[in-house]
Amino acid sequence: MDNRTNPITPQGLAALKARYDHLLGTERPAIVEIVSWAAGNGDRSENGDYLYGRKRMREIDRELAFLARRMKSSRVIEPSEQSDKSRAWFGATVTIADEDDEQRTLTLIGDDEQDPSAGKIGWSAPIARALRGASVGDLRRVRLPGGEKEWEVVEISYPDERAS
Structure with a gap:
């Protein structure tokens, strides 16, 4: 098996896709809403909701990129x-x-x-x-x-x- 590919079972790929869909469709939109609400509250330098929200959004974006790379390199083996x-x-x-x-x-x-x-x-x-x-x-x-x-x-x- 090639080291550049990511062997995975069909169930494993489905779990990766489910995690990706959950992050993209549920968690990220919720954080975007919190960040935009917090940004409207004024001073962002001392706004915990804004700072935490931005940090969490970066974490989600990193995980989405990681999952996308793993799924792209996946080779499903039954x-x-x-x-x-x-x-x-x-x-x-x-x-x-x-x-x-x-x-x-x-x-x-x-x-x-x-x-x-x-x-x-x-x-x-x-x-x-x-x-x-x-x-x-x-x-x-x-x-x-x-x-x-x-x-x-x-x-x-x-x-x-x-x-x-």
Whole structure:
């Protein structure tokens, strides 16, 4: 996969679009209204509503630009349509076990939709890079901040097309 593209699931892209639409259609107009009201109140140098509103508008504009860039570079990949389901590729749910036979289940998804606490690992995370292309039974070594760790791939699955 090309590093210049942003692999993402259809659900992840929908979430980015929803956030973009919410910022553009709801939050920004509300802040514009507050800023214009505050600007009409006179001295802007000591007007908290005006200063905060302008600051918040800049934050929203930055986030809108970021989201637009991410969506433009996105490459939607449907995990259930992966051609080689015997290996861990984008969208795979992989169960791994460490030396102590403690198992973790991870889903390899786009960086914009990652949630490590829920086992959703971004495609460019070190453990996801190590698992790319792995088959059941493969040992994969990952260099983490706490040191190097080795995992064995126990199971690989992909979402069912009908469940999408």
